[in-house]
Amino acid sequence: MLRKEQNDKLTQVGPGTPMGDLLRNYWFPIAASVELDENPVKKVRLLGEDLVLYKDRSGNLGLIDEPCPHRRVSMEYGIPEEVGLRCPYHGWLFNHEGQCIEQPAEPWNSTFKDRVRTKAYQAQELGGLVFAYMGAQPVPLLPRYDLFVWDNVIRHIGVTVLNCNWLQCMENSLDPTHVEWLHGHYLDYVWSRKGRPMPNNFGNSHKKIGFDRYEHGIIKRRVRAGTTEEHDMWKVGHPVVFPAMLRVGPTFQIRVPIDDEHTYHVHYVVYRPGIPVPPQESVPVYEVPLYDEHGKIISDYVLAQDFFVWVTQGAIADRSQEHLGQSDVGIIMYRELLLEQMDKAARGEPLMEVYRDAAQNQCITLPQERDGVASSAQNPQVAVYIGAQGVQTEEIFGEAFKHLDQRMWALHKEAGERQARGESLLPVDEPPIVPVGYQDHKAVTILP
Numbered sequence: 001m002l003r004k005e006q007n008d009k010l011t012q013v014g015p016g017t018p019m020g021d022l023l024r025n026y027w028f029p030i031a032a033s034v035e036l037d038e039n040p041v042k043k044v045r046l047l048g049e050d051l052v053l054y055k056d057r058s059g060n061l062g063l064i065d066e067p068c069p070h071r072r073v074s075m076e077y078g079i080p081e082e083v084g085l086r087c088p089y090h091g092w093l094f095n096h097e098g099q100c101i102e103q104p105a106e107p108w109n110s111t112f113k114d115r116v117r118t119k120a121y122q123a124q125e126l127g128g129l130v131f132a133y134m135g136a137q138p139v140p141l142l143p144r145y146d147l148f149v150w151d152n153v154i155r156h157i158g159v160t161v162l163n164c165n166w167l168q169c170m171e172n173s174l175d176p177t178h179v180e181w182l183h184g185h186y187l188d189y190v191w192s193r194k195g196r197p198m199p200n201n202f203g204n205s206h207k208k209i210g211f212d213r214y215e216h217g218i219i220k221r222r223v224r225a226g227t228t229e230e231h232d233m234w235k236v237g238h239p240v241v242f243p244a245m246l247r248v249g250p251t252f253q254i255r256v257p258i259d260d261e262h263t264y265h266v267h268y269v270v271y272r273p274g275i276p277v278p279p280q281e282s283v284p285v286y287e288v289p290l291y292d293e294h295g296k297i298i299s300d301y302v303l304a305q306d307f308f309v310w311v312t313q314g315a316i317a318d319r320s321q322e323h324l325g326q327s328d329v330g331i332i333m334y335r336e337l338l339l340e341q342m343d344k345a346a347r348g349e350p351l352m353e354v355y356r357d358a359a360q361n362q363c364i365t366l367p368q369e370r371d372g373v374a375s376s377a378q379n380p381q382v383a384v385y386i387g388a389q390g391v392q393t394e395e396i397f398g399e400a401f402k403h404l405d406q407r408m409w410a411l412h413k414e415a416g417e418r419q420a421r422g423e424s425l426l427p428v429d430e431p432p433i434v435p436v437g438y439q440d441h442k443a444v445t446i447l448p
């Protein structure tokens with residue numbers, strides 16, 4: 001249970017708030033690159049600020065304040081020029097640093113434009129996503145996490161805007177036992193009511209859960225019924241990457257704080273069949289729905305189940321009314337880590353997961369159990385994970401996904417055939433193992 005001031009400190013992300021100041025040290029995805037191919041200007045909102053992302057005709061990305069500094073028209077309707085974005089109202093042109101470089105209606109010899117700037121932030125592309133950085137100089141490197149930079153893969157991106165604070169999504173990732181209930185027993189109940197009982201393996205009991213703080217965040221471990229501490233789910237586990245990303249199987253879930261009451265959820269999926277795959281021309285994006293056509297919450301596949309529990313906790317969960325048990329130890333560890341890093345940010349000290357050395361940022365390989373909740377990147381069962389056991393993924397995500405899904409299965413089939421002929425698959429890097437008890441280890445034994 002937290003006091004109201006503590007809850008505010010952990011959940012408010014606007015400029016000048018402690019959490020807002022901390023989060024402004026990190027890059028966040030704000031769009032799929034392919035969106036700018038279709039329309040080179042996109043309105044975005046990040047950390048409580050309304051902005052406009054654009055790609056100019058030279059291919060440069062810009063991220064500037066939404067209102068034009070002249071008379072406050074939205075730059076969302078601006079014209080991308082050879083360099084910069086031009087306001088639709090009187091044609092003022094701004095470069096990606098926010099400097100006004102043309103004012104066509106002002107006298108030819110006016111120097112007024114030299115004294116007009118608009119707010120401007122950094123934007124960069126990686127792995128089919130556009131990322132934004134809204135913090136102070138010097139700008140840190142955009143972290144090159146493994147799934148963003150692997151070769152011989154196909155990727156796709158599912159996005160959802162959720163009506164809730166980002167911390168609710170993150171705390172769920174420090175909460176292993178919900179898998180057993182929400183995605184196990186509750187999923188059974190939902191499908192039984194539809195008259196299509198669908199046995200799944202998510203409902204296995206948790207015997208023990210554990211958490212280790214480590215260099216990139218927190219490792220989450222579990223021992224489930226029928227397994228021991230020798231199993232990958234305990235020995236290797238999978239990480240929450242500080243501050244706002246979960247790695248699980250071949251997926252990232254990135255929880256981007258739009259503002260205090262909204263989150264842009266990015267579900268980034270990578271298939272690695274183990275055979276050469278030509279580079280993708282572009283990485284497709286689709287919406288992962290939370291509501292059906294009647295506006296009712298969807299509860300019959302895994303990702304939407306997570307969404308609905310976050311959203312139904314309220315726009316900002318009232319943690320002054322919660323009752324944490326022993327099994328919530330991971331949530332407490334994560335809150336303490338956030339508070340510690342907020343204090344460091346306030347003192348101007350180095351922060352977790354801020355990269356400034358390119359040599360350390362070639363490919364950041366994250367620990368990942370091979371045999372776990374969402375299976376490995378070699379395993380096409382990820383489609384089942386997203387679709388929750390037997391639900392046809394294209395039923396949920398539509399034709400674009402169906403095409404990708406078929407391509408992914410074809411690649412895995414080809415990989416299987418090559419193996420059957422005695423050919424070896426492309427080598428994969430061994431995920432690093434962070435020893436249990438590495439740093440600030442906490443564990444809870446639930447069953448004898």
Ligand code: FES
Pocket residue numbers: 068069070071072073087088089090091092
């Ligand atoms: S309002 Fe933008 S140029 Fe006038």
Ligand SMILES: [Fe+2]
Pocket residue numbers: 178179182183302306
């Ligand atoms: Fe979940």
